[in-house]
Amino acid sequence: MPDVAFIVLTIVVFAVLALAVRGVERLVGTDSADVENGVAR
Amino acid sequence: MSTAAAGWLQAGLLMLALAVCYRPLGDYMAHIFTTDSPHRKHWRIERGIYRLIGVDADVDQKWSTYLRGVLAFSAVSVLFLYGFQRLQEHLLLSLGLPAVKADGAFNTAVSFVTNTNWQWYSGESTMGHLVQMAGFAVQNFASSAVGIVVVIALIRGFARSRTDRVGNFWVDLTRTCLRLLLPISLVFALVLLAGGVVDNFSSAHTVTTLAGRHQVVTGGPVASQEAIKELGTNGGGFYNANSAHPFENPNPVTNLVEVFLILVIGVALTRTFGRMVGDRRQGYAILAVMAIIWVASTAAISFFESGRHSAAALAAGGALEGKEVRFGIPGSSLFAASTTVTSTGAVNTAHDSLSPLGGGIAILNMMLGEIAPGGTGSGLYGILVLAVVTVFVAGLMVGRTPEYLNKKIRPREMKLASLYILTTPALVLIGTGLAIALQGERAAILNPGAHGLSEILYAFTSTANNNGSAFAGLSVNTVWYNSVTGVVMLLGRFLPIVWVLALAGSLATQRMVPAGAGTLPTHKPLFIGMLLGVVILVVALTYFPAQALGPLAEGLS
Numbered sequence: 001m002p003d004v005a006f007i008v009l010t011i012v013v014f015a016v017l018a019l020a021v022r023g024v025e026r027l028v029g030t031d032s033a034d035v036e037n038g039v040a041r
Numbered sequence: 042m043s044t045a046a047a048g049w050l051q052a053g054l055l056m057l058a059l060a061v062c063y064r065p066l067g068d069y070m071a072h073i074f075t076t077d078s079p080h081r082k083h084w085r086i087e088r089g090i091y092r093l094i095g096v097d098a099d100v101d102q103k104w105s106t107y108l109r110g111v112l113a114f115s116a117v118s119v120l121f122l123y124g125f126q127r128l129q130e131h132l133l134l135s136l137g138l139p140a141v142k143a144d145g146a147f148n149t150a151v152s153f154v155t156n157t158n159w160q161w162y163s164g165e166s167t168m169g170h171l172v173q174m175a176g177f178a179v180q181n182f183a184s185s186a187v188g189i190v191v192v193i194a195l196i197r198g199f200a201r202s203r204t205d206r207v208g209n210f211w212v213d214l215t216r217t218c219l220r221l222l223l224p225i226s227l228v229f230a231l232v233l234l235a236g237g238v239v240d241n242f243s244s245a246h247t248v249t250t251l252a253g254r255h256q257v258v259t260g261g262p263v264a265s266q267e268a269i270k271e272l273g274t275n276g277g278g279f280y281n282a283n284s285a286h287p288f289e290n291p292n293p294v295t296n297l298v299e300v301f302l303i304l305v306i307g308v309a310l311t312r313t314f315g316r317m318v319g320d321r322r323q324g325y326a327i328l329a330v331m332a333i334i335w336v337a338s339t340a341a342i343s344f345f346e347s348g349r350h351s352a353a354a355l356a357a358g359g360a361l362e363g364k365e366v367r368f369g370i371p372g373s374s375l376f377a378a379s380t381t382v383t384s385t386g387a388v389n390t391a392h393d394s395l396s397p398l399g400g401g402i403a404i405l406n407m408m409l410g411e412i413a414p415g416g417t418g419s420g421l422y423g424i425l426v427l428a429v430v431t432v433f434v435a436g437l438m439v440g441r442t443p444e445y446l447n448k449k450i451r452p453r454e455m456k457l458a459s460l461y462i463l464t465t466p467a468l469v470l471i472g473t474g475l476a477i478a479l480q481g482e483r484a485a486i487l488n489p490g491a492h493g494l495s496e497i498l499y500a501f502t503s504t505a506n507n508n509g510s511a512f513a514g515l516s517v518n519t520v521w522y523n524s525v526t527g528v529v530m531l532l533g534r535f536l537p538i539v540w541v542l543a544l545a546g547s548l549a550t551q552r553m554v555p556a557g558a559g560t561l562p563t564h565k566p567l568f569i570g571m572l573l574g575v576v577i578l579v580v581a582l583t584y585f586p587a588q589a590l591g592p593l594a595e596g597l598s
Binding site: 002003005006007010011013014017018020021022024025027028 | 102105108112115116119120123127143144146147151453456457524527528531532535536539540543546549569
């Protein structure tokens, strides 16, 4: 039982971090419209 | 030789060794991360690794893909290390030790993956050799490499323009381990071995001492782990006494070698930075700020530990409680300062026994964000974020255009920099506040008054900044502390990495802006002074009330 709790805790923290990435992507992502496949349009 | 002369000699030799390595190591690291020739690009063994994990090594990634690689690799590492400890009793070389308890295994797995190496346990009586070698030592390499590759991605953000690609995480990680950390660790493992550090598969032996008493002596693969422990600014000791143990750090020479290893990559990375952005003077400016903080910190701890503030210190010629006589005050102060201005956390003295103000400096070093020169990679990306804040503040103060390395510092970059400098203080102060507020957790304090607060403050400052050293006198081996400090370590490591890689992506998409009459030169003494001011005013003052109630109150009472 404690094993399940700590594995779930680990997954939840990394899931929160992954969600933070999604949120920050919105903040940063707008300028990416200027580049396509890694190079400037 | 007098104590003062020994201190000057050690500091001089250390600075000389770092100066000798600065250019070749910095240039070599720049070469590792900028090798683009198709024929020399990947080593054969590297190509094998890329094929094995299914990575297209010739394709660069966006910052978000790079970051997802960091997070996925680290999440899998935590789960693997957790399982490894929980299954210890069934593994080879377990020395008959039982499985590590669940909350302790979680805390330790997180601790090693986040480069913290906070240890609630005694290594020699809790962990078998295989867990130490195949679990912890592997993460000593990997977690250190993760810090380095993150700062390399940030540097590419400054150096590149009009692209959304900041590199390939898997390529950077593999190269860092194979081309940088492994070779240096191998050489210095042999150096430490020659200096007297043990390395064997011996289990515990009971021996009879000269006084006729019995003592349990445990051997193990120590030298091979000691080098990467310091080089990678990890700090997790094979033994509970860490680098105060004679098998881990036998004499003043090995002590100096270990301090050198703690600092060398962080120092040389400033050269790498200068090379990669095409202006070495930028690296020298950052190095100057780091050096000023390191020298001030070492001098302050040496001063406070040499003081004769009590009858015992007066009789001993300094505050020798908790210090190894092999190293004395100079070797202990040098180590204590270097381990806390980096994210190492290895110790050769009991930090709880430092004088109140000496201990306060150790806490302050961590509170500054461990930037002088900091953890491998994490120190440099920390100070680069503060450099971004500095040019923004300079722009507000004197009407300069906020630019850094030909990139505009826009509201978006400032939001990310602000999130970076707020994250760690929030974790430290909320964690400390919670521990003080909860009656059960407050009972973990073994010393009353201001020193008790310092113990909790040190614990959360150390875990949130991924340092790993500790004041003794706090019973942290509880489910609450193991769980909460585990989460603090995860958030303290990876939230700043989220902001830093997002900053790298945001900068990389910009076009280069030529320096104009309104651009603040960032390689001159004015900028160095301003950056120091930002470090003190923006970062250190955030913690001033907590410092005032803990170390300052104790030191001035």
